[in-house]
Amino acid sequence: xxxxxxxxxxxxxxPGYTGSLADYERTGGYQALRKTLGxxxxxxxxxxxxxxxxxxxxxxxxxxxxxWGFLPKDYQGPRYxxxxxxxxxxxxxxxxxxxxxxxxxxxxxxxxxxxxxxAESAYIYIRGEMVLGSKILEHAIGEARAAGYIGKxxxxxxxxxxxxxxxxxxxxxxxxxxxxxxxxEGKRGLPRIKPPFPATHGLYNKPTxxxxxxxxxxLPHILNRGGEWFASIGSPPKSTGTRVFCVxxxxxxxxxxxxxxxITVRELVYEHAGGMRSDKPIKAFIPGGASAPFLTPAHLDxxxxxxxxxxxxxxxxxxxxxxxEEGTSMVWAALRLMEFFxxxxxxxxxxxxxxxxxxxxxxxxxxxKRGRMEDLETLSDLCKNIAGRTVCAFGDAEVAPIxxxxxxxxxxxxxxxxxxxxxxxxxxxxxxxxxxx
Amino acid sequence: xxxxKYGKEIEDILARYPVKRSALIPLLYVAQRDxxxxxxxxxTEIAGILKLTPPQVYETITFYTMFNLKPVGxxxxxxxxxxxxxxxxxxxxxxxxxSKLGIGPGETTADGLFTLSAVECLAACGTAPxxxxxxxxxxxxxxxxxxxxxxxxxxAGVSQLKSGPYMWPLPVTVKGET
Numbered sequence: 001x002x003x004x005x006x007x008x009x010x011x012x013x014x015p016g017y018t019g020s021l022a023d024y025e026r027t028g029g030y031q032a033l034r035k036t037l038g039x040x041x042x043x044x045x046x047x048x049x050x051x052x053x054x055x056x057x058x059x060x061x062x063x064x065x066x067x068w069g070f071l072p073k074d075y076q077g078p079r080y081x082x083x084x085x086x087x088x089x090x091x092x093x094x095x096x097x098x099x100x101x102x103x104x105x106x107x108x109x110x111x112x113x114x115x116x117x118x119a120e121s122a123y124i125y126i127r128g129e130m131v132l133g134s135k136i137l138e139h140a141i142g143e144a145r146a147a148g149y150i151g152k153x154x155x156x157x158x159x160x161x162x163x164x165x166x167x168x169x170x171x172x173x174x175x176x177x178x179x180x181x182x183x184x185e186g187k188r189g190l191p192r193i194k195p196p197f198p199a200t201h202g203l204y205n206k207p208t209x210x211x212x213x214x215x216x217x218x219l220p221h222i223l224n225r226g227g228e229w230f231a232s233i234g235s236p237p238k239s240t241g242t243r244v245f246c247v248x249x250x251x252x253x254x255x256x257x258x259x260x261x262x263i264t265v266r267e268l269v270y271e272h273a274g275g276m277r278s279d280k281p282i283k284a285f286i287p288g289g290a291s292a293p294f295l296t297p298a299h300l301d302x303x304x305x306x307x308x309x310x311x312x313x314x315x316x317x318x319x320x321x322x323x324x325e326e327g328t329s330m331v332w333a334a335l336r337l338m339e340f341f342x343x344x345x346x347x348x349x350x351x352x353x354x355x356x357x358x359x360x361x362x363x364x365x366x367x368x369k370r371g372r373m374e375d376l377e378t379l380s381d382l383c384k385n386i387a388g389r390t391v392c393a394f395g396d397a398e399v400a401p402i403x404x405x406x407x408x409x410x411x412x413x414x415x416x417x418x419x420x421x422x423x424x425x426x427x428x429x430x431x432x433x434x435x436x437x
Numbered sequence: 438x439x440x441x442k443y444g445k446e447i448e449d450i451l452a453r454y455p456v457k458r459s460a461l462i463p464l465l466y467v468a469q470r471d472x473x474x475x476x477x478x479x480x481t482e483i484a485g486i487l488k489l490t491p492p493q494v495y496e497t498i499t500f501y502t503m504f505n506l507k508p509v510g511x512x513x514x515x516x517x518x519x520x521x522x523x524x525x526x527x528x529x530x531x532x533x534x535x536s537k538l539g540i541g542p543g544e545t546t547a548d549g550l551f552t553l554s555a556v557e558c559l560a561a562c563g564t565a566p567x568x569x570x571x572x573x574x575x576x577x578x579x580x581x582x583x584x585x586x587x588x589x590x591x592x593a594g595v596s597q598l599k600s601g602p603y604m605w606p607l608p609v610t611v612k613g614e615t
Contacts, residue, residue, distance in 0.1 A: 336519065
């Protein structure tokens with residue numbers, strides 16, 4: 001395995017590291033906070049983060065320092081920070097590891113972000129299923145409070161920050177930042193129409209920043225070692241730092257691998273994840289979670305950075321890399337993801353709500369060998385009429401699996417349909433798509 | 438009444454938010470922990486605590502899949518069926534459970550002990566196939582492991598095979614599960 005410096009996973013890879021406050025402090029934890037609070041102006045913290053080139057690790061990849069800069073400068077009332085820990089994108093499981101193995105790294109990042117934006121309250125919105133993660137975070141918050149890092153008059157600087165853990169309750173859409181805010185306000189998690197953006201009208205209509213767990217965990221390191229240092233890692237100038245890539249699917253050693261951005265999929269799969277199980281060749285992969293279009297073996301040398309993956313026709317997204325071996329049915333794979341999106345559509349926008357149901361029905365019909373050739377055109381038409389026509393990016397995400405598999409493996413769809421036609425198995429009624437609880 | 442039983446906890450929850458309604462989901466969790474599901478009575482009481490109408494509580498609770506509006510088995514088995522788990526055998530896991538307990542997704546055993554659900558991604562794709570039972574994750578499932586988990590739960594109510602803090606792959610220097 002090629003050697004490079006670990007940043008986020010470094011502590012937890014040490015033998016015996018428990019993630020306790022004592023362990024974290026022993027490895028230099030909370031030094032960035034001590035060094036920054038009351039000593040560096042909040043605007044200079046934001047400037048350092050801008051200089052680092054850090055971009056959001058949740059999926060959209062928006063520059064973190066720029067996002068902070070959107071907050072109104074002269075606003076006197078409360079501001080909020082929300083840590084997006086609603087990790088629900090299929091193929092992604094890095095935030096869980098960052099929170100459960102090194103919770104103080106995340107908390108220190110939250111405190112630094114609060115200082116930069118002037119927030120006195122932060123909520124960690126963690127997905128409801130991660131009960132263990134929420135307990136670990138709550139324990140860590142207790143430790144940090146007792147040590148004077150959280151609460152009133154932090155480290156004698158006169159600054160106050162409180163951090164609370166708020167569990168979601170099983171809705172993928174609540175990872176979308178405005179849906180997260182609605183959910184945190186105790187409502188159905190329906191995305192808001194933007195503008196206004198959370199920076200001016202966020203939680204309780206107050207200026208709010210929502211940042212992903214991994215994004216925040218990078219902050220202590222950036223403030224300890226400087227924006228230039230961070231900007232020199234990875235694939236500068238636009239994709240700086242490391243990424244914790246989550247590798248899943250048909251590889252020998254799936255799991256989380258922290259590598260500099262700009263590594264190729266081939267390196268990630270063969271040098272880190274141990275290559276393919278059964279040593280079959282790769283047939284397809286998804287580079288950035290279920291919302292990212294499928295790519296083919298022709299894209300194995302594409303660099304995993306924001307620009308290169310976008311140029312290849314997909315997106316780096318949340319860093320969830322799912323690899324499929326030769327022999328996997330792409331129509332079946334697209335259906336599985338479509339079923340996910342159908343289940344998770346929040347129902348606010350008609351194109352997404354109705355469209356996801358139609359897409360699932362047609363896909364099930366084709367996989368059950370009851371499809372008809374004109375279904376392919378219908379699928380394409382539906383996809384075109386969903387993407388870009390919804391309040392949030394879910395609409396674009398839900399069509400990605402079908403559009404990309406139709407583009408690269410159209411023949412697989414056609415051959416399933418030809419089998420149906422040859423066997424004269426076409427049945428008039430559509431296979432019902434029921435919403436299963 | 439939840440207020441009599443969990444007064445201190447409810448107060449603590451309310452103190453976290455400047456706007457009461459934010460406490461809705463946390464209070465629904467208190468109710469669900471108490472009865473195993475959220476009763477109509479609990480929803481009405483929570484509406485009263487938060488100065489909401491009962492329909493406001495109902496419209497919210499029905500949006501979220503983790504709340505049970507009717508009783509479920511003592512052990513609620515949720516097997517992930519999303520693509521990443523399906524690639525490495527989650528349908529087979531559902532099949533094992535079906536053959537061992539005689540229930541399919543959406544069904545509960547006659548003794549009320551187990552309910553089986555097939556659910557969407559639970560963020561454990563690196564350790565697939567996996568399932569969640571009540572609050573605990575069980576990962577890297579094999580038929581033998583599933584057997585032991587079900588037997589443990591039946592006899593002892595807990596299983597040591599549940600996951601601890603997540604890390605995969607484990608660093609080579611640490612001796613752990615294989």
